[in-house]
Structures are given as structure tokens and as C-alpha cells.
Amino acid sequence: MVFMGDRATLLETGRFVQRHVHRPDSVMNAAFGVTAAENSETTETTEIIGTNETAETVGCAATVESTESAESAGSTGFAGSAGAIEAAENPGTPENSETRESPESAESEARHRRAADAGDTTSMSVLGALLLRRGDLHGAEPYLRAATADGDRAAANNLGVLLHQRGYTDDAAGWWRIAAVAGSAAAAHALGRHYRERGDEPGAEYWLRQSAEQGHALGAYALADLLEHRSDVGAERWLRAAAEQGHREAAYRLARMLDRNTADDPHDAFGRPGLGPGPGAGAAGRLGAATRSAVRSDDGPVAGPATGRVGEAEQWYRQAAARGHRRAALHLGAILEQRGEPKEAGRWYLISAKAGEARAACALGFLLRDAGDEESAAVWWLRAAQDGDGNAANALGALHAARGEQQTAERWYRAAMDAGDVNGAYNLGLLCAAQDRTPQAEQWYRRAAYAGHREAANALAVLLLQAGDATGAEPWFSKAAEAGSVDAAFNLGILYAGRDEDRTALVWYERAAAAGHTEAALQVGMALLHHGEEQAAERHLRCAAGGGSAEAAFRLAGVLDSRQPPPGPPALGEPMPEKTECEEWYERAAEQGHRRAQVRVGMLAAARGDVDSAARWYREAAESGSRNGAFNLGLLLAREGSEREAALWWSRAANDGHGRAALRLALLAARRGELAEGQRWCARAVELGPAEVAERAARLREALHQELTA
Numbered sequence: 035m036v037f038m039g040d041r042a043t044l045l046e047t048g049r050f051v052q053r054h055v056h057r058p059d060s061v062m063n064a065a066f067g068v069t070a071a072e073n074s075e076t077t078e079t080t081e082i083i084g085t086n087e088t089a090e091t092v093g094c095a096a097t098v099e100s101t102e103s104a105e106s107a108g109s110t111g112f113a114g115s116a117g118a119i120e121a122a123e124n125p126g127t128p129e130n131s132e133t134r135e136s137p138e139s140a141e142s143e144a145r146h147r148r149a150a151d152a153g154d155t156t157s158m159s160v161l162g163a164l165l166l167r168r169g170d171l172h173g174a175e176p177y178l179r180a181a182t183a184d185g186d187r188a189a190a191n192n193l194g195v196l197l198h199q200r201g202y203t204d205d206a207a208g209w210w211r212i213a214a215v216a217g218s219a220a221a222a223h224a225l226g227r228h229y230r231e232r233g234d235e236p237g238a239e240y241w242l243r244q245s246a247e248q249g250h251a252l253g254a255y256a257l258a259d260l261l262e263h264r265s266d267v268g269a270e271r272w273l274r275a276a277a278e279q280g281h282r283e284a285a286y287r288l289a290r291m292l293d294r295n296t297a298d299d300p301h302d303a304f305g306r307p308g309l310g311p312g313p314g315a316g317a318a319g320r321l322g323a324a325t326r327s328a329v330r331s332d333d334g335p336v337a338g339p340a341t342g343r344v345g346e347a348e349q350w351y352r353q354a355a356a357r358g359h360r361r362a363a364l365h366l367g368a369i370l371e372q373r374g375e376p377k378e379a380g381r382w383y384l385i386s387a388k389a390g391e392a393r394a395a396c397a398l399g400f401l402l403r404d405a406g407d408e409e410s411a412a413v414w415w416l417r418a419a420q421d422g423d424g425n426a427a428n429a430l431g432a433l434h435a436a437r438g439e440q441q442t443a444e445r446w447y448r449a450a451m452d453a454g455d456v457n458g459a460y461n462l463g464l465l466c467a468a469q470d471r472t473p474q475a476e477q478w479y480r481r482a483a484y485a486g487h488r489e490a491a492n493a494l495a496v497l498l499l500q501a502g503d504a505t506g507a508e509p510w511f512s513k514a515a516e517a518g519s520v521d522a523a524f525n526l527g528i529l530y531a532g533r534d535e536d537r538t539a540l541v542w543y544e545r546a547a548a549a550g551h552t553e554a555a556l557q558v559g560m561a562l563l564h565h566g567e568e569q570a571a572e573r574h575l576r577c578a579a580g581g582g583s584a585e586a587a588f589r590l591a592g593v594l595d596s597r598q599p600p601p602g603p604p605a606l607g608e609p610m611p612e613k614t615e616c617e618e619w620y621e622r623a624a625e626q627g628h629r630r631a632q633v634r635v636g637m638l639a640a641a642r643g644d645v646d647s648a649a650r651w652y653r654e655a656a657e658s659g660s661r662n663g664a665f666n667l668g669l670l671l672a673r674e675g676s677e678r679e680a681a682l683w684w685s686r687a688a689n690d691g692h693g694r695a696a697l698r699l700a701l702l703a704a705r706r707g708e709l710a711e712g713q714r715w716c717a718r719a720v721e722l723g724p725a726e727v728a729e730r731a732a733r734l735r736e737a738l739h740q741e742l743t744a
Contacts, residue, residue, distance in 0.1 A: 155181050159189040171196055182209070187216035194224060203228065214241060219250035219293040227256055235260065246272055258284065262291075277350060285354035286362040292347035293365075353380060360389035376401055389413065392421035399429060408433070415691040421444065424455025431461055440465065456482050460490040462632060472497065483510060488517035492525065504529065515542065527557065536561070547574060552581030559586065568593060579619060584626035591619035591631070624651060629660040636666060646671065656683060661690040668695065677702065688715070693722030697731050704738060713738050 044638035045462055067482040075321030143164060149157035157183035165174035174197055181189030194209035207228045213221030226242030228234075238496035239260055245253025258272035269495050275556035276284035348369050354362035371379035378399050386394030393419035403411035412433060418426035427450035435443035444465060451458030463478035476497050482490030484730035508529060514522030529537035540561050555578035562571035572593050594616035613621070623631035636651035651668050657664025664687035681702055687695035700715035716738065719731035 036510060052166045084241050099433045115577040125468045138617075144614060150177055150180075150422070155184040155186050155189075158184075159186045159192070162189060163192050165194055166192055171199060175512075187213045187218050187221070191218045191221040191224070193280070194221065198224075207262070214244065217248075219245045219248035219253055222248070222249055223256060225254035226253065230256075230260060233461065235264075246275065249275075250278070251276045251281045251284070254279070255281050262287075275355065276341070277598070280357070282354040282357035282359045285350045285357075286359050287352035289347040289354065289362065289365065358389070358645040360386045360391040360394070363389070364391050364394045367394065370395070371401065376405070376730065387417070390421075392423040392426065393420040395421070396423050396426040396429065399426060403429075409635075415599070419453075421455050424450040424453035425459060427453060428461055430456050431458075431465075435468075440469065456487045456490075457486040459485065460487050463490060463493060467493075467497075472501075483513070486517070488514040488519040491517070492519045495525065499525075515545070518549075520546050520554075523549070524554045525549050527554065531557075536645045548578065550577075550581070552578050552586070555581065556586045556589075557582050559589065563589070563593070577706070579622070582626075584623040584628040584631065587619045587623035587626070588628050588634075591623065591634070593614050594619065595634075623656075627658065628656050629655045629663060632658070633660055633663045633666060636663070640666075640670065656686070659690075659693040661687040661695070664690070665692050665698075668698065672698075673680060688718060688722075691722055693719050693724060693727040693731075696722055697727050697734075700731060700734055704734065709738050713742075 045255045054064045073590075109564065143161070146157040146161045146164070147317045151159045158177045162178035162181060163587045165171075165177070173215070176192070178193040178196060180253040182193050190209045191213035194206040194213065197203075197208075197209065198206035207225060210221040210225040210228065214225050222241045222245035226238045226240070226245060228238075229241060230238035239257065242253055242257040242260060246257045254276040256658070258269045258276065260271065262269035270288065273284045273288040273291065277288045348366065351362045351366040351369065353690045355366045363382045367379040367382035367386065369379075370376075370382065380398060383394045383398040387398050395414045399418065400415035401406075401411075402414065411432065413427040415429045417538060419430055427446045431443045431446035431450065433443075434440075434446065444462065447465065449459045450460070459478045461481035463475045463482065466472075466478060474688035476494065479490045479497065481496035483494050489515035491510045495507040495514065498504075498507040498510065506741035511526045511529060515526055523542050527542035527546065530536075530542065540558065542560070543554045543557045546559045555574045559571045559574035559578060562568075562574065572590065575586050575590040575593065579590050594614075598614065598616065600696045617635065620631050620635045620638065624635045632651045632655035636648040636655065639645075639651065640648035649667065651665035652663045656667050664683040668680040668683040668687065669679075672684065681699065684692075684695040684698050684702075688699055696715050700712045700719060703709070703712035703715060713735055716731045716735035720728045720735070722728075
């Protein structure tokens with residue numbers, strides 16, 4: 035048997051190697067493994083400071099509350115600020131009403147300044163908040179202190195913000211406490227963040243909960259973050275509360291949580307999910323370039339089953355993406371692509387890619403490649419690869435390898451490896467193997483295998499086995515198989531079968547077959563047939579035949595054939611009977627070039643009286659080298675009166691070792707009076723057998739001898 039894994043090339047680009055995805059080997063397979071992403075979900079909150087995602091994830095003690103949003107959950111985030119600037123609460127005053135209409139207009143500021151200078155507490159608080167927002171800390175401080183002295187809680191919170199910006203965090207916390215005790219949700223949020231930064235988690239939880247329970251979105255998000263850090267199930271409730279108030283980071287993290295809760299999360303010490311092609315990828319990894327997945331394994335699955343809470347996750351991704359969250363747009367695109375909506379998926383990938391998400395640029399490249407626009411795909415892959423995305427670098431490597439540009443391909447594979455993508459080393463191994471640079475191929479396979487790449491481990495084992503090192507190959511096959519490589523499991527079956535350890539071989543064949551390996555299912559089916567377990571064998575043969583195995587289709591047809599009586603020729607005037615399932619499987623195998631199936635289809639057609647079909651199938655088999663096909667074609671031609679052509683096919687069959695064909699040629703020569711020729715073919719028939727043919731040929735030879743010596 036030929037070992038799986040030795041046919042890997044870089045030209046079968048198909049789906050690029052790494053997870054899964056997420057996706058299945060349809061054109062929308064969304065299994066997008068990447069390497070340029072951050073290492074955890076929490077990095078999103080710190081990475082994006084200074085970008086358009088700052089307002090909701092700033093890691094300061096609090097955010098700035100404006101007059102429009104005083105004491106509300108929708109307070110406007112002030113990037114880099116220390117707290118929520120909160121205006122004085124006095125809804126009954128005309129000044130407050132005017133402030134809500136145009137708080138930053140010059141006229142409003144002048145009016146508040148006059149009132150503040152006259153001692154109006156509300157105006158002092160509003161003016162202080164206005165100046166603080168503007169960054170005029172020196173101007174804001176006296177007004178805020180004066181309003182605070184008059185008992186204004188918004189001013190107390192904002193004074194804490196001002197002091198925090200100046201670096202007096204302990205003093206700021208004191209004023210936040212005063213405001214929080216007075217009922218300020220923004221101050222409670224700021225105080226909770228302050229305690230968390232100091233490592234006082236109980237204190238942080240107390241104040242963040244106070245803020246969250248008052249409906250403050252940032253407080254709810256910060257509380258959820260704290261609870262999630264502790265793996266507390268209550269985190270989802272508060273993420274949901276913040277998301278429902280429009281907090282986009284909360285919406286994104288809620289969607290991620292829903293995804294994780296609905297998707298399987300199998301992790302293994304050797305071979306993380308997504309590091310190699312999925313079941314049935316073939317050979318040592320049929321593609322060897324990059325995966326077709328938008329999100330790498332440590333960023334969690336793109337989407338689990340398309341039901342229940344995953345549908346809810348999509349809604350939250352959509353909400354966050356609509357508010358400009360680039361990662362949410364990436365995940366939303368992946369879900370839509372997986373669902374078979376490439377146009378809509380591409381739109382979200384484009385939005386995410388333009389916002390700077392390298393993984394989205396890579397995924398967009400795959401969509402364009404699938405649509406036939408390889409040049410545009412390369413543009414986006416280049417952009418992603420330059421931003422450090424190893425998956426995109428692998429895709430570029432495969433693209434250049436397919437064009438025969440080996441040096442450029444190698445450069446991109448090395449770039450992928452430098453970006454931390456272990457597929458880069460695996461692909462370098464495939465590239466070297468394709469160029470017959472076996473020592474270098476082994477080096478790269480070994481490097482990837484040690485990093486946990488299961489298909490590289492399988493490919494390395496194949497190389498070692500081909501070099502005669504079965505002892506060195508076995509542990510690598512085992513590691514790859516245990517990590518989930520279906521090809522490696524099948525190869526182990528071959529290895530043990532070669533040692534006549536059939537029972538152990540069958541265990542590995544069954545394991546590979548259960549994962550959808552066609553050839554393994556065939557081996558299991560044949561083993562079960564050998565042991566007389568026809569029903570179980572039929573199930574495995576159907577799986578293998580359905581997977582495209584011509585041999586499995588032929589053997590399945592044989593099983594079905596044995597259960598039915600042979601068809602007879604139709605009676606005069608009766609229509610030709612319909613084809614049975616058995617004949618359909620024979621035909622499927624025959625159409626794939628299976629010679630024995632072609633002969634059998636011809637025999638069934640001849641039994642039905644369909645001479646033309648029988649002749650066609652016999653001829654195809656004979657021209658492919660089938661001696662039975664040549665013999666049967668000769669019989670058909672002789673019956674039709676074409677003895678000369680029949681003799682040609684019988685000669686071919688006899689020369690290939692067919693005893694009956696030799697006997698037919700002997701009889702034909704005897705009828706023509708060519709006695710010496712007849713004796714020669716009789717001798718050949720006696721030599722070839724079987725016993726019945728040998729016996730008849732011996733009698734005919736004796737008769738011819740007597741005729742010649744008479």
C-alpha cells in the first residue's frame with residue numbers, strides 16, 4: 035500500500051492549512067487561523083487606547099460626565115481622562131435647562147460664568163465641568179472646589195477627575211468617595227476602578243456594583259470585567275446590561291462569551307486546534323499554506339452551531355460592529371461567510387480591514403480568491419502580512435509557489451514563521467520536499483512538529499519511513515494521530531498492517547474512518563468482510579464509496595450483488611428492467627476507471643440483453659489492461675460474427691495469462707485447420723489453467739497431435 039502523506043504538494047492550494055474552521059471544506063469554510071492577533075480577549079481593552087475605540091475601554095479610573103449625561107449610563111467618554119465630568123443636578127433651574135440645549139456655546143459659557151461669579155452653585159459646577167472638558171485644569175479647579183464646598187456631588191466627582199489628571203490619585207479617590215456616597219454612579223465607577231488598580235478587589239467590586247446597579251454603563255462593564263477575571267458567572271449579566279445601553283466593547287465581549295459557551299473547546303498538549311488541516315485534508319497536508327479561518331484558536335472559535343445563543347452572539351457582534359468595533363466586524367464577517375453570505379461577509383471584512391484589523395484583511399483576501407480575483411486577494415494579503423499576519427504571509431507563499439516562484443514563496447513562508455505562525459515552517463518543509471531537498475524538508479517538518487503541528491509530524495514520519503527508519507517514524511505518527519491528524523491515524527494502520535499486527539492496525543483504521551478518512555473506511559470494510567460481518571462492512575463501504583473510493587464502490591456492489599439472483603434476459607416484448615442499486619455502484623466504480631467493475635457492468639448489461647453497453651464497458655476495461663475484459667469482448671465479438679477481431683482480443687488476454695482465452699484461440703485455430711498453431715495455444719492453456727481449462731486443453735492437444743501424425 036502507498037503511504038498517505040507522500041503526495042503533498044503546494045499546487046493543491048484549495049484551503050490553506052491551519053484550523054477550521056471554521057469552515058468544512060466548502061468554499062465558505064471559515065476556519066481562519068491567524069498569528070498576528072493579541073494573546074487574549076483582554077488585550078483588546080488596552081490595545082485600542084488612542085484609537086476610535088478609546089471612549090469605552092479607557093483604562094483610567096473613570097470617565098468624564100457632561101451636562102447632557104450627568105448621572106446617566108450614557109456619559110461621554112473622555113479619552114485619557116481620569117473620571118466622569120458630571121454637571122450639577124438642578125433640573126428645576128432655567129440655567130440647567132439652557133445648559134442642556136447648548137452647553138458649550140460661548141453665550142452659555144458667559145452666562146454660567148456670570149452666575150458662577152455671583153455665587154450660583156449650579157453654574158460653578160457646570161462651568162468647572164466645561165473647563166475641565168476643555169483641559170483648562172487651572173481655570174476649572176476654583177469653580178469645582180467652590181461648588182463642592184456647597185455640597186454639589188457632580189462637582190465633587192469632577193474635582194476627583196481633575197486631581198487624578200494631575201496625579202493626585204489618593205486625593206481624587208477621597209472626592210470620588212464623597213460623590214459616590216452622595217449617589218454619583220460615575221464617581222462610584224471611578225472609585226471602583228481606583229480600588230482595582232490598587233489590588234483591592236473586594237472594595238472595587240463594592241463600588242463598581244453600586245455604579246452598575248444605578249444603570250451606569252461603564253460601571254456595569256467594569257464590574258463584568260472584574261467578575262470575568264474571576265470566572266464568575268455573573269459577568270454575563272453585567273456585560274449584557276452594559277451592551278444594552280450601547281457599550282460596544284461590552285457587546286463584543288458578550289458575543290465572545292456566548293460563542294465560547296456554545297462551541298466545543300478541545301485543547302490538547304500536542305497540536306492546538308487549528309494547527310493542521312481537518313479530517314480528510316489528505317496526504318501530509320494537502321495544501322500547506324495558510325488556513326481559511328478568520329480568527330486563530332486562542333481567540334476562540336468564530337462561531338459554533340448556528341442556533342440558539344450563537345444567533346444571539348451574532349446580534350451583539352452586529353451591534354458592536356455597527357458602532358465601529360473592528361474585531362466585532364471581523365467575527366461578524368466570519369459568521370456570515372460560514373453561513374454562505376460572502377457578499378455581506380466581505381462588506382464587514384472590508385470595514386474591519388480598513389480600521390486596521392490584519393486578520394480581516396487576510397479573510398477578505400480569501401473571499402476575493404474564492405471569487406476568482408486573485409490579484410485583489412494578493413493586495414489584501416500583502417497588507418495583512420505587512421501588519422504581521424502570518425496566515426496572510428502563508429497565503430502569499432502558496433500563491434507564489436503555485437506560480438512556480440519558489441524563492442518568493444520561501445521568503446513569505448519565512449515571514450509567516452517569523453510572525454509566529456508554525457505553518458510557515460511546515461510550508462517550507464513542503465516546498466523543500468517538492469524540490470527534492472529532503473534534508474531541508476526534514477529540518478522544517480521537524481521544527482514545525484516540535485512546535486505542535488500535527489500534519490508536520492505526520493509528514494516527518496512519512497519522510498523517515500521512506501528512508502527506512504520505521505522506528506523513528508512510529509512515535510511521530512502516534513503524536514500526530516493523538517493530536518487529531520486523520521492521515522497519521524491511517525498511516526499508523528498501514529504501519530501495523532505491514533508488521534502483520536492486524537488487530538492494532540484495525541484500531542487505527544477505525545479511528546481514521548470515524549473521522550471521515552475514505553481509505554481507512556475501505557480498509558475497515560474489507561477487514562469486516564473478511565471476518566463475515568457483512569452488515570457492519572456494508573456501512574463502512576458505503577462511507578468510503580460515498581467519499582469517492584472506486585474500490586469501495588466495487589466491493590459494496592459485490593456485497594449487494596451477492597444478495598440478489600442473477601438477472602436473466604427480458605422476455606420477448608418486455609421492457610428492459612431498471613438498474614438495481616448494485617449495478618449503480620458497479621457503474622460508479624467503472625466510471626472512475628475500476629477495471630473489474632467495468633467488466634462486471636458489461637456482464638450485467640449483457641445479461642439484460644444490452645449488447646452495446648456490454649461491448650462499450652468490455653472495451654474500456656480491455657484497453658485499460660483487463661484480461662477478463664479482453665476475453666469477454668472477444669466472446670461478444672465472436673457471437674456477433676467478428677471472429678478476426680475477437681482473436682485479437684483473445685490473443686491479448688492469453689498473452690496476459692488468461693487460460694480460457696488461450697483455449698478459445700486453440701479451438702479457433704483447429705477449426706481453421708491450423709493444427710500446429712492450435713497445439714501451441716493448447717500448451718499455453720494447459721500452463722495457465724485453471725484445472726478445468728487445462729484438462730480440456732490437454733484433450734484437444736492430444737486430438738490435434740493424433741490428427742497431425744495420422
